[in-house]
Structures are given as structure tokens and as C-alpha cells.
Amino acid sequence: MATYPIAFPPQSPAQESLRVAFQQAVMESPHTFAQQTVSNADHWVLEFVWPRMSHGDADRVAAWLDSLKGQIGTFTYTPRNAYRSALTGRTLALAAYSYSDTVSVGGWASNSPSDLFLGQYCQIGERLHRITSAPANADASGRCLIEVVPQVRKTQNAGTAVEFVKPKGTFRLTTADSYAYTLDTDRQPSFPTINAKEAL
Structure with a gap:
């Protein structure tokens, strides 16, 4: 079975x-x-x-x-994507609450380029998302505030892995x-x- x-x-x-x-x-x-x-x-x-x-x-x-x-x-x-991401080791910096469309992701060096782009796919927990807004650079704490669709379905704890290389739904x-x-x-x-x- x-x-x-x-x-x-x-x-x-x-x-x-x-x-x-x-x-x-x-x-x-x-x-x-x-x-x-x-x-x-x-x-x-x-x-x-x-x-x-x-x-x-x-x-x-x-x-x-x-x-x-x-x-x-x-x-x-x-999903097939013309551009593949090499970002690894990224996690939620703060909890992502259900029915929120904004998540805080950490794992960058302070003020470094985010290497994120509009339309990029990512996986948070078990759900597939697409980025609709992202900063060009991480903040001083190495975090990026990202807007995604669909909304977060269920609360994801801080530290949850965010997959950029091969996200799936x-x-x-x-x-x-x-x-x-x-x-x-x-x-x-x-x-x-x-x-x-x-x-x-």
C-alpha cells in the first residue's frame, strides 16, 4: 500500500x-x-x-x-522555474502565524544581499509559497521580511526550515x-x- x-x-x-x-x-x-x-x-x-x-x-x-x-x-x-536558487540554511526568524502573508526569515549575514526575487518559490513547513515582495538586502540582524502567497495555513514555529533550492507542495x-x-x-x-x- x-x-x-x-x-x-x-x-x-x-x-x-x-x-x-x-x-x-x-x-x-x-x-x-x-x-x-x-x-x-x-x-x-x-x-x-x-x-x-x-x-x-x-x-x-x-x-x-x-x-x-x-x-x-x-x-x-x-514547480518548474527558469531560475534556481542556491539559498540554503534559511529558517523562520520569528513564528509565522496562520493566515499571515508576511514571514521573517533569517540566516543571512548582516546587511548582505538577499538573493531573493519576485516570483521565487519557497517551502515553509509542508506548504509551497511564492514570493510577492522581498528586500534586496537583509537587515542588520541578517533577516528578511518576505510577503508570500498563499497565506501561511497553520502556525509555523521560529526555526522552521525555509526551503529555496527545491521547494515542493x-x-x-x-x-x-x-x-x-x-x-x-x-x-x-x-x-x-x-x-x-x-x-x-
């Missing part, structure tokens, strides 16, 4: 769409049209397509998909139906678009 989450297959997707879905509501005054927004939660939505592959590889991928047993199983996924399929490949006109296996969402 599989122990979840399981690792993603070695075959890299040919296309990938990873976006944050927000649970929000907007209320508008019928008199002044002034708007008030409420944001309750957010999570990752993942869509990907595998390239054409050999029959052997396709059978292994199909077996991997079947091992998820629809929406029961979960898998880990590291945990996902589950959005359907209970199994994904199967079809044979294209050249008799080569072809999978449909796979849809998944963050497992919370």
Missing part, C-alpha cells in the same frame, strides 16, 4: 500552470458603490500536460496515476476518475491535461 504523499514521476511536464485560487467575496454599497472585500482562504491549483513518451514510460505514469486512487492519494510537486487530483492515455495517430501514448489542487 502506498504511503502518501508519493513523489512525482521522473517525466517532466511539457506544460504547467500553477496558480493561486482565492476564496473571496466583494460587497458593494447600493448607495455609494463603495466596495468591501473579504478574503477567507487561498490554495494552489495545478494543471499540467506530459509530452509524448514511450509506451514503457506511459505505462509507468498510468500506474502512478492509478496508485493515487482518484482523490484519496496525494503527491508532491516541485502537496497536491491531490481534482477527480475520482482515473486518467488514461490514448494512442495518437502515430500510435504513441498521449495523456490528457491533468488537474490537481493543493491538498490541505
Whole structure:
């Protein structure tokens, strides 16, 4: 029996769409049209397509998909990124509280370049995040105040590792139906678009 989450297959997707879905509501005054927004939660939505592959590889991928047993199983996924980070040894300098989108990360030399960039992925605890705001340099204490999406889901203690080199998130399929490949006109296996969402 599989122990979840399981690792993603070695075959890299040919296309990938990873976006944050927000649970929000907007209320508008019928008199002044002034708007008030409420944001309750957010999570990752993942869509990907595998390239054409050999029959052997396709059978292994199909077996991997079947091992998820629809929406029961979960898998880990590291997003593709044109720029890879070499930052290691970074931890939360302060506790990151649930439903906060700002975290304090330590591990830099005083006032040194942060080597952080907008759109960069990181992993805090078991959750994948994307940086939306970061300083160019650490402060005098070697800390960087970083804004991320999605929000921190559950409180993470100070000292929790922050992974920049190979961050990953945990996902589950959005359907209970199994994904199967079809044979294209050249008799080569072809999978449909796979849809998944963050497992919370």
C-alpha cells in the first residue's frame, strides 16, 4: 500500500500552470458603490500536460496515476522555474502565524544581499509559497521580511526550515476518475491535461 504523499514521476511536464485560487467575496454599497472585500482562504491549483513518451514510460505514469486512487492519494510537486536558487540554511526568524502573508526569515549575514526575487518559490513547513515582495538586502540582524502567497495555513514555529533550492507542495487530483492515455495517430501514448489542487 502506498504511503502518501508519493513523489512525482521522473517525466517532466511539457506544460504547467500553477496558480493561486482565492476564496473571496466583494460587497458593494447600493448607495455609494463603495466596495468591501473579504478574503477567507487561498490554495494552489495545478494543471499540467506530459509530452509524448514511450509506451514503457506511459505505462509507468498510468500506474502512478492509478496508485493515487482518484482523490484519496496525494503527491508532491516541485514547480518548474527558469531560475534556481542556491539559498540554503534559511529558517523562520520569528513564528509565522496562520493566515499571515508576511514571514521573517533569517540566516543571512548582516546587511548582505538577499538573493531573493519576485516570483521565487519557497517551502515553509509542508506548504509551497511564492514570493510577492522581498528586500534586496537583509537587515542588520541578517533577516528578511518576505510577503508570500498563499497565506501561511497553520502556525509555523521560529526555526522552521525555509526551503529555496527545491521547494515542493502537496497536491491531490481534482477527480475520482482515473486518467488514461490514448494512442495518437502515430500510435504513441498521449495523456490528457491533468488537474490537481493543493491538498490541505
